[in-house]
Amino acid sequence: DAGVTQSPTHLIKTRGQQVTLRCSPKSGHDTVSWYQQALGQGPQFIFQYYEEEERQRGNFPDRFSGHQFPNYSSELNVNALLLGDSALYLCASSLDRGLFNYGYTFGSGTRLTVV
Amino acid sequence: AQTVTQSQPEMSVQEAETVTLSCTYDTSENNYYLFWYKQPPSRQMILVIRQEAYKQQNATENRFSVNFQKAAKSFSLKISDSQLGDTAMYFCAFSINSNFGNEKLTFGTGTRLTIIP
Numbered sequence: 001d002a003g004v005t006q007s008p009t010h011l012i013k014t015r016g017q018q019v020t021l022r023c024s025p026k027s028g029h030d031t032v033s034w035y036q037q038a039l040g041q042g043p044q045f046i047f048q049y050y051e052e053e054e055r056q057r058g059n060f061p062d063r064f065s066g067h068q069f070p071n072y073s074s075e076l077n078v079n080a081l082l083l084g085d086s087a088l089y090l091c092a093s094s095l096d097r098g099l100f101n102y103g104y105t106f107g108s109g110t111r112l113t114v115v
Numbered sequence: 116a117q118t119v120t121q122s123q124p125e126m127s128v129q130e131a132e133t134v135t136l137s138c139t140y141d142t143s144e145n146n147y148y149l150f151w152y153k154q155p156p157s158r159q160m161i162l163v164i165r166q167e168a169y170k171q172q173n174a175t176e177n178r179f180s181v182n183f184q185k186a187a188k189s190f191s192l193k194i195s196d197s198q199l200g201d202t203a204m205y206f207c208a209f210s211i212n213s214n215f216g217n218e219k220l221t222f223g224t225g226t227r228l229t230i231i232p
Contacts, residue, residue: 035220042208042223042224043160043206044222045219056218056219088158090158103162103217104162104217106159106161107159108157109159
């Protein structure tokens, strides 16, 4: 049973460029959340997708956008990259069943470096 | 808004000893979850233990246990008989329990734990 798969594992981009990160959730999961983890910090919530719509959003600018596909996989897009966007981007999948929190499964992340 | 504070940036302990990691949080919610996650060098966040706020009994998972003090908003993790494989970053995290399903996680800044052979 595959866990959460993220691609690519590492990425180097130039300031001002755009980037797309990809996530395949754990088999059976229908919800995907994205987190940004700056060096030496805890992860910060970016947004969550369920039924192909953004359901929750953290305190991130509109340069950060996402998408969820019918197969539950997801993309995170960041436009007009800044040096401060350099971070580890983590994807977490879960199964949504209302009150019952079955917990998250995390991927190993994409390390984005903006130069 | 919720906040999670971990005041110990780094800790180290001899193999087989017991270590306790501290976490405090602030929230006005009454129904929530607390978590400890482990992040080894592989970068993947791994759930160590979870506590539901409405349960008074402290959660335990093998060598891992928590001391949940709801009134004090404190949630510490105790690792007994520590092993070399326990070396990692440990994050305390909070989420609201709602009809919404899987609410977002709010993380602390982490504690780097090193187990010394």
